[in-house]
Amino acid sequence: MDFATALQILDSTVRLATPLLLACLAGLFSERAGIFDIGLEGKMLASAFFSAAVAAVTGSVWLGLSAGIAASLVMAAIHGAASISFRGNQLISGVAINFLAAGLTVVIAQTWFSQGGRTPSLIGAARFEPITLPLAETLHPVPILGPIYHELISGHTLPVYLAFALVPLSWWVLNRTRFGLRLRAVGENPEALDTAGVSVAATRYAAVAICGVLCGIAGAYLATALQAGFVKDMTAGRGFIALAALIFAKWRPWQAMGATLLFGFLQAIALRYQNIDLGGVVLPVQVMDALPYVLTVVILAGFVGRAIPPRAGGTPYMKER
Amino acid sequence: MREAMPKWADLVLIPLASLVLAFALSALVILAIGEDPVAAVRMMVSGALGSTYAWGYTLYYATNFIFTGLAVAVAFQARLFNIGGEGQAMLGGLGVALICLSLPWPHWALALPAAALGAALFGAAWAAIPAWLQATRGSHIVITTIMFNFIAAAVLNYLLVNVMRPIGAMDPATAKFPPGTHLPSLHDLLAPFGIAFSRAAPANITFLIAIAACVLVWLILWRTRLGYEIRAYGQSEPAALYAGIRPVRIVMAAMLISGALAGLMAVNNVMGEAERLVLNAVEGAGFIGIAVALMGRSHPFGVFLAALLFGFLYQGGAELALWTDIPREMIVVIQALVILFTGALDNMVRMPLERLFLALRRGRP
Numbered sequence: 001m002d003f004a005t006a007l008q009i010l011d012s013t014v015r016l017a018t019p020l021l022l023a024c025l026a027g028l029f030s031e032r033a034g035i036f037d038i039g040l041e042g043k044m045l046a047s048a049f050f051s052a053a054v055a056a057v058t059g060s061v062w063l064g065l066s067a068g069i070a071a072s073l074v075m076a077a078i079h080g081a082a083s084i085s086f087r088g089n090q091l092i093s094g095v096a097i098n099f100l101a102a103g104l105t106v107v108i109a110q111t112w113f114s115q116g117g118r119t120p121s122l123i124g125a126a127r128f129e130p131i132t133l134p135l136a137e138t139l140h141p142v143p144i145l146g147p148i149y150h151e152l153i154s155g156h157t158l159p160v161y162l163a164f165a166l167v168p169l170s171w172w173v174l175n176r177t178r179f180g181l182r183l184r185a186v187g188e189n190p191e192a193l194d195t196a197g198v199s200v201a202a203t204r205y206a207a208v209a210i211c212g213v214l215c216g217i218a219g220a221y222l223a224t225a226l227q228a229g230f231v232k233d234m235t236a237g238r239g240f241i242a243l244a245a246l247i248f249a250k251w252r253p254w255q256a257m258g259a260t261l262l263f264g265f266l267q268a269i270a271l272r273y274q275n276i277d278l279g280g281v282v283l284p285v286q287v288m289d290a291l292p293y294v295l296t297v298v299i300l301a302g303f304v305g306r307a308i309p310p311r312a313g314g315t316p317y318m319k320e321r
Numbered sequence: 322m323r324e325a326m327p328k329w330a331d332l333v334l335i336p337l338a339s340l341v342l343a344f345a346l347s348a349l350v351i352l353a354i355g356e357d358p359v360a361a362v363r364m365m366v367s368g369a370l371g372s373t374y375a376w377g378y379t380l381y382y383a384t385n386f387i388f389t390g391l392a393v394a395v396a397f398q399a400r401l402f403n404i405g406g407e408g409q410a411m412l413g414g415l416g417v418a419l420i421c422l423s424l425p426w427p428h429w430a431l432a433l434p435a436a437a438l439g440a441a442l443f444g445a446a447w448a449a450i451p452a453w454l455q456a457t458r459g460s461h462i463v464i465t466t467i468m469f470n471f472i473a474a475a476v477l478n479y480l481l482v483n484v485m486r487p488i489g490a491m492d493p494a495t496a497k498f499p500p501g502t503h504l505p506s507l508h509d510l511l512a513p514f515g516i517a518f519s520r521a522a523p524a525n526i527t528f529l530i531a532i533a534a535c536v537l538v539w540l541i542l543w544r545t546r547l548g549y550e551i552r553a554y555g556q557s558e559p560a561a562l563y564a565g566i567r568p569v570r571i572v573m574a575a576m577l578i579s580g581a582l583a584g585l586m587a588v589n590n591v592m593g594e595a596e597r598l599v600l601n602a603v604e605g606a607g608f609i610g611i612a613v614a615l616m617g618r619s620h621p622f623g624v625f626l627a628a629l630l631f632g633f634l635y636q637g638g639a640e641l642a643l644w645t646d647i648p649r650e651m652i653v654v655i656q657a658l659v660i661l662f663t664g665a666l667d668n669m670v671r672m673p674l675e676r677l678f679l680a681l682r683r684g685r686p
Contacts, residue, residue: 038467082665091402091463093665095611096657103653104350110648111354117648240467247464284483290475293468297450300460309461 003144007151009268014152014160015226016271017264019044019218019235021163023242024249024256025170026214032174032251033207034187034312035083036090039075039097040215041239047072047219049105052119052230053112055126061224064126068223069216075101076212084204087316098239106232117232119223128157128225159221166214170253183207187310190317200317215239244296251310263292326678336616336623336663338670343658350654356647368640369633377507377522378639382606383632384524384589387531389610390617390624391538392583397619398542399575400555405451405466406583407607408473409444413584414591415477416443418485418495418598426501433504437530437588444584445577447473452576456569462576470607481600494599504593527589531628534582535621541578542621551575583607605653609635612656615663631656 023040030037047068055064075097082093106117113119133154140150174180185193186203194200222238223230241263248262249255269276270288277283326334348358369379389406396403403409416439426432451465481493490496506525511518542548554561554571562568586606591598609631616630617623638652662670 038463078661082661082669086666086668088665088667088669090665091404092611092615092660095404095608096661096665099608099653099657099660103650103655103657106650107350107354107648107654110646110650117650237471240471243464244468284479286475286479286482289478290472293471293475297454297460297465297468297472300465301454301458302460 003147007147009265009272011152011155012268012271013261013265014156015264016267017260018160018163019222019226019238020242020245020260020263021257022159022166022214022218022221023239024245024260025163025166025253026211026218027243027246028170028249028251028253028256029174029183029207029214030211031246031313032187032310033183033204034190034310034315034317035079035204035208035211036094036314037079037208037211038091038094038243039079039239040211040242041235041237042094042098042101043072043075043212043215044219044222044239045098045101045105045233045235046075047216048223048234049101049109049119049219049230051216051220052122052223053109055122055224056113056120056229059124059126061122061126061128064224065217065220068220069213072216072219073209073212076208076215080205080208083316084201084208087318090314090316102233105230109230109232119230122224122228126224127228128159128221130155130157131161157221157225159217159225162217163221164257167253167257174253179206184310186317187312190312194317194319200319204317218242241292244292247296247309248299250308266291326675330674330678332618332623335667335670335674336618338674339662339667340616340659342670343655343662346658347651347655351647351651354647356645361641361645361647364640364644365633365637368644369637372519373517374519374522375636375640377519377524378636379629379632380507380524380528381522381589381594381632382635383628384528384531385586385606386609386613386628386631387535387625388582388586388589389607390613390628391534391610391621392579392607393610393614394617394619394621394624395538395542395551395582396575396579397614398555399551399571400558401455401572401575401579402463403448403466403576403579403583404463404611405448405469405580405607406610407603407605408466408470409447409580409583410586410603410607411470411473411477412447413440413444413587414598414602415480416440416584417587417591418498421498421502421592422495425499428501429504432502433526433588433592436502436592437585440584440587441581442584444587445581447584448576448580449573452573452580455576456572478600481598485598492599495597498592498596502592503596504588506593523594525589525593527593530585530588532625534585535625538578538582539621547574583610609656612660612663616659 023044027037027040050071051064051068054067055061079093079097082088083090109117109119136150136154139146174184182193182198182203186200190200222234245256245259245263248259266288270285274285275282351358351361369375389410392406393403417436420436420439421432447469451462451469454460454465455462485495486493487496504525508518508520510526542552550566550571553564554566554568591602595602613624613627613631616627634652634655638649641647641651642649
């Protein structure tokens, strides 16, 4: 593998890791607040459709993004109502949201566009355009660093930079602000927060809303930047890979970036090579497909660095009377 | 203190109320996309129940959902959420294919028990690892079973593309099973009694096995020591521990039974219908099992009824997609709403009803 190919694979890693990273951070906020969310996939899918649909009709990617975030927030509100207000089963609610999005997006897409459950292809201002960072062209001839800056760091779309900027921001919010402290507390010991006079429900709703916004950006990125339009089931299990990455990262932002880059790298490899020849042993492409899930099971099994979820995760909070 | 509601309300009224809500919202969705819900229902009824051909499809789908519904229900009884029915049913299909293709079976009566055993064993084996990790390492079974669904898809993809595909064939599928594995359809079974049943419909003898599985699951859960321990563990883990019930044993037993039931679905769709193993043979039936088990209140009889309902919805939905502009995915929306109302928003339906019953009781001392 030469330098140019390696750069291409890494470039595609960054592109493919972005939706995973956004969804993973989304899940991180929700789960650190004690709300399990296996509905990341559904929220991304809803946002992917509505962002593509609105962008296709209005020709504006920004209106598309807003619509995507709004759709994802509606799904998040259902999940919040079910798991916080009605103290229902969070896992079942997540399953329901995934199916709701999978079904509704196609039903509505068929009604609006009659193109077999897709939206029209997006062109021009209806998509996020690649951003050329300053000096990218000037520095290109510089050996090694020039191409790295030109190919790998410059030339991505806005949500990519946003996703990576959100990593330190999430860390700061969670670990250095009052809101972050409360959010983590509500996921570990909601009674303590309640005793301190802070509303458990409000904190959890805030976390679920943040989750909705981030999933919305992830879905809009898929439909308006990574690809040009919505197709049926276009999230293709990314919500679950993000969930796997979240466990892999043990619910921490910087590690979430590492895990999603790793899983994005596996996807990039699987996209480029059908089979990988490792000096006699041929790895079929399905190994790359299955690896994120296998790694997550190994981590969950606790043989390599045990992953312990937030203590109050999954349990609805009942105020004592 | 008396219960807020009589038992019949808990078992019948709440699921019905949830169902009515789910259907009402679905009707709104159909209205919103500019179709007529009443006409849609009429078409679904005639398309799913109007002829023996229609019934043949409805019962075929219902057979799948009985198995996956029972699988989720048995795990629910031990308070385990098995989302892995999809992967377990995929592996069950692999077991069926291996057995059907390995011998020149002379008669289906020999092939059927062998294939069923293979399906159950492969399904149970796929559930065994998440079960063992949950029981001994505390790894959350929901996450591990989701991961195992994806791993199963990759394994099957690899085997069908690289190993089991006949030489020269283009599509990723196994060879056609030998004629000796052909299961009798309901047409063949009912003909001796002088009942004319559609020859083309895929419903087959597996439907009877599914009914037997319902009875068997009921016997295991309510008439054996193991079933008692599973239910006790599901009701209260500390109490079960105090009574000397070993959690590892219960988690393993419940999940192995659950995986075997999900795997058994393959007898119906792989052996009974397709007669070869194709990619994506399960088609989401493993997930519909969740809706079926929730709707059926994790009881075999409830699962049976709920599976019939979903068989009706599935076949009716296919007819809708054929004759109207309502896409097939409408069924996924209905399925989602059923899961949402009977599972996650249970309290939303329950609380007003409880208040109603309390008020009624106060009015009539």
